[in-house]
Amino acid sequence: MNIATLTTRSGLPLLDFNSRPDPTSAFMMLAGAIAGGIGLAAVFINLFLDGHAAFNTSSDMAWGAPIAYYLFFLLTSSGLTIIASLDTVFGLRTFYPIAKRCVWLAIITLVAGFTILALELGHPFRMLWAMPTALQIYSPMWWMGALYSIDLVLLCVKFYLLHTENWNSRLTHHLSIVSFVVCILAPGTLGLVFGMMAMRPAWYSPVMPMYFILTGFMSAVAFVVFFTSLLRRENSAAAVVREHRRADEQLLHLYDMVLPRLFFVTLLAVIAMRVGQIITGLWSNYEGMEAHWKALESPLFHIEIWAGFILPAALMSTNALRANPKMQLLASVLFMVGIFSARLELLIVGQQVPLFKGYWADYVEYTPSFTEWMLVPAGFGIFLFLYGAGNWLLRLSESRVPERLPEPAH
Amino acid sequence: MARWGMVIDLEKCTGCQACTTACQMENNRLPGENWQDVLFYNEGEYPSGKLTWLPRPCMHCENPSCVAVCPTKATYKTEDGAVLINWERCIGCKYCMIACPYGVRFYAEEKQKTQPDIRKVYPGDSGKMWNPPYRMPEHKRNLKWGVGVQPKGVVSKCNFCYHRISQAPKGTPDLDPNDPKLRDFTPACVVTCAPTARYFGDLDNPKSKVRQLIAEKRGVRLQDQTGNRPQVYYLAGEAATIPETRSVRRKQS
Ligand code: SF4
Ligand code: SF4
Numbered sequence: 001m002n003i004a005t006l007t008t009r010s011g012l013p014l015l016d017f018n019s020r021p022d023p024t025s026a027f028m029m030l031a032g033a034i035a036g037g038i039g040l041a042a043v044f045i046n047l048f049l050d051g052h053a054a055f056n057t058s059s060d061m062a063w064g065a066p067i068a069y070y071l072f073f074l075l076t077s078s079g080l081t082i083i084a085s086l087d088t089v090f091g092l093r094t095f096y097p098i099a100k101r102c103v104w105l106a107i108i109t110l111v112a113g114f115t116i117l118a119l120e121l122g123h124p125f126r127m128l129w130a131m132p133t134a135l136q137i138y139s140p141m142w143w144m145g146a147l148y149s150i151d152l153v154l155l156c157v158k159f160y161l162l163h164t165e166n167w168n169s170r171l172t173h174h175l176s177i178v179s180f181v182v183c184i185l186a187p188g189t190l191g192l193v194f195g196m197m198a199m200r201p202a203w204y205s206p207v208m209p210m211y212f213i214l215t216g217f218m219s220a221v222a223f224v225v226f227f228t229s230l231l232r233r234e235n236s237a238a239a240v241v242r243e244h245r246r247a248d249e250q251l252l253h254l255y256d257m258v259l260p261r262l263f264f265v266t267l268l269a270v271i272a273m274r275v276g277q278i279i280t281g282l283w284s285n286y287e288g289m290e291a292h293w294k295a296l297e298s299p300l301f302h303i304e305i306w307a308g309f310i311l312p313a314a315l316m317s318t319n320a321l322r323a324n325p326k327m328q329l330l331a332s333v334l335f336m337v338g339i340f341s342a343r344l345e346l347l348i349v350g351q352q353v354p355l356f357k358g359y360w361a362d363y364v365e366y367t368p369s370f371t372e373w374m375l376v377p378a379g380f381g382i383f384l385f386l387y388g389a390g391n392w393l394l395r396l397s398e399s400r401v402p403e404r405l406p407e408p409a410h
Numbered sequence: 411m412a413r414w415g416m417v418i419d420l421e422k423c424t425g426c427q428a429c430t431t432a433c434q435m436e437n438n439r440l441p442g443e444n445w446q447d448v449l450f451y452n453e454g455e456y457p458s459g460k461l462t463w464l465p466r467p468c469m470h471c472e473n474p475s476c477v478a479v480c481p482t483k484a485t486y487k488t489e490d491g492a493v494l495i496n497w498e499r500c501i502g503c504k505y506c507m508i509a510c511p512y513g514v515r516f517y518a519e520e521k522q523k524t525q526p527d528i529r530k531v532y533p534g535d536s537g538k539m540w541n542p543p544y545r546m547p548e549h550k551r552n553l554k555w556g557v558g559v560q561p562k563g564v565v566s567k568c569n570f571c572y573h574r575i576s577q578a579p580k581g582t583p584d585l586d587p588n589d590p591k592l593r594d595f596t597p598a599c600v601v602t603c604a605p606t607a608r609y610f611g612d613l614d615n616p617k618s619k620v621r622q623l624i625a626e627k628r629g630v631r632l633q634d635q636t637g638n639r640p641q642v643y644y645l646a647g648e649a650a651t652i653p654e655t656r657s658v659r660r661k662q663s
Contacts, residue, residue, distance in 0.1 A: 318517070
């Protein structure tokens with residue numbers, strides 16, 4: 001069976017090898033392959049030579065940068081699934097044009113995150129049998145692993161259904177509902193992995209799941225704004241129409257109004273939540289909370305707050321700014337950088353005050369090693385390569401044919 | 411079934427670290443990765459300042475958070491009260507290191523604090539992290555108990571010398587190192603402690619010395635607010651104190 005000759009119901013090729021990749025997709029695949037190749041090679045070589053001693057993590061800072069990168073990708077993925085569900089579950093027609101792109105983005109961010117995790121674990125392959133056979137229902141990590149695995153399978157099936165033009169089928173609708181539920185539960189349990197740890201007061205918080213779901217959604221909005229503003233580099237309606245192969249008022253409305261506003265409003269919610277965390281942290285006298293004071297000295301904290309939150313909020317604060325694709329691009333990149341720092345900062349804050357190591361121990365200092373940094377090009381390389389490939393082969397701008405639209409589900 | 415526990419008398423403990431060294435030898439620990447350690451605390455300021463210390467094994471908690479978080483059930487509680495790690499199941503996710511309030515766990519694959527890296531000087535074979543020149547006899551090594559030279563990619567911690575205590579005759583109330591018949595079944599740190607500050611016995615046996623000491627000398631558990639309920643008790647008596655265990659103190663302005 002030759003995969004290149006398979007077609008969907010209406011005769012479109014399953015993988016569109018006949019079309020030529022547009023320059024952006026080609027560039028992404030090339031850049032992704034180079035960055036991913038270099039990153040993975042560096043990590044593999046160093047892990048082979050030194051094992052995990054190539055990381056700067058220690059018994060006091062057991063989870064370091066790789067876990068932060070992993071959080072970044074997994075939470076973004078869940079947010080993207082929520083955006084895709086706005087269409088396929090809640091019938092918000094405005095979001096039809098980006099649903100398929102979001103599902104693909106959700107799959108590849110998961111793949112990038114899982115790859116990084118596999119390189120961080122002591123025995124990644126053992127996990128494949130040891131976790132399913134353990135059924136340790138008390139462990140939030142066990143639930144997190146189970147839910148994200150289910151999430152990946154559901155997303156792949158959902159993408160296949162959309163790709164084979166099953167937009168309107170009952171199966172797609174039901175599957176989308178299940179996938180939506182899972183993509184709320186999965187980042188929620190990931191929040192519990194941190195939020196339930198009473199012995200780590202800087203993490204201990206019943207709202208950690210909510211914080212993870214919200215910031216995941218926010219980074220997903222930033223991803224979508226980023227990638228759709230790339231589609232419109234020429235800053236013209238013509239580019240949108242060409243990409244989606246139809247002229248549609250709704251499309252422009254989505255790109256110029258809905259997404260940037262969603263970006264702005266969600267960002268305000270993130271800021272409100274974060275301010276609450278910071279004030280609680282600085283005020284509290286409880287052991288472990290002094291890490292919040294220590295965080296004020298860290299550049300990561302300031303990148304997060306000023307460059308990642310305040311500046312993008314200002315950039316998206318008026319209608320005129322919001323409709324400008326260049327501003328959208330800038331704001332979304334800034335937020336992504338900010339939230340990336342925030343993930344690492346979160347990891348450090350919870351472990352900075354050593355647990356029970358005597359008074360001669362001080363704050364645990366941690367900066368990622370070269371090998372840990374190389375996981376960044378590795379993860380983003382995999383992501384970019386798969387995104388470029390998807391853009392080229394999988395018709396990501398495709399959406400439901402308008403005349404077949406059902407009434408929005410109630 | 412016994413429920414093993416330890417009592418450490420801080421009035422007798424001199425902070426000499428003999429227990430740490432004995433544990434290092436018994437369990438082939440890497441330098442700095444002390445399953446058993448003595449923690450030091452400064453209390454007060456000159457001229458009334460003083461130095462206090464606290465020997466710290468794994469607490470083998472009654473309600474161990476490390477067991478609850480382990481996604482593979484590699485960390486488990488035995489019927490006789492020890493908390494062990496099955497090195498054949500551990501995936502090295504390090505969640506248990508996050509969740510243990512007492513900071514007693516180690517991941518072997520980290521940068522060594524002392525150079526040269528002893529693991530490179532004595533490289534390991536057949537899945538061993540390293541090959542120390544003096545090491546526990548092979549027949550005592552038990553991966554399911556986390557006993558012996560550690561494999562790569564897993565977490566380790568004090569196992570109450572499970573290779574010793576599990577061989578003790580059933581029904582023994584106390585493993586007293588001064589009794590030649592019981593000495594080999596007693597944890598190495600207890601055997602070696604010169605001022606006999608450590609006691610090891612069955613917390614469920616009404617006749618045991620450890621129970622009597624906890625009752626009569628007001629044994630306390632550390633960080634009881636965590637709810638982990640350690641099976642290691644400390645006696646402060648009149649001459650010693652339980653140090654304020656906070657490690658980082660923010661300056662008050
Ligand atoms: S002291 Fe830590 S490692 Fe030991 S049983 Fe308690 S929680 Fe587990
Ligand atoms: S590192 Fe090993 S023992 Fe610790 S939680 Fe993970 S699998 Fe369990």
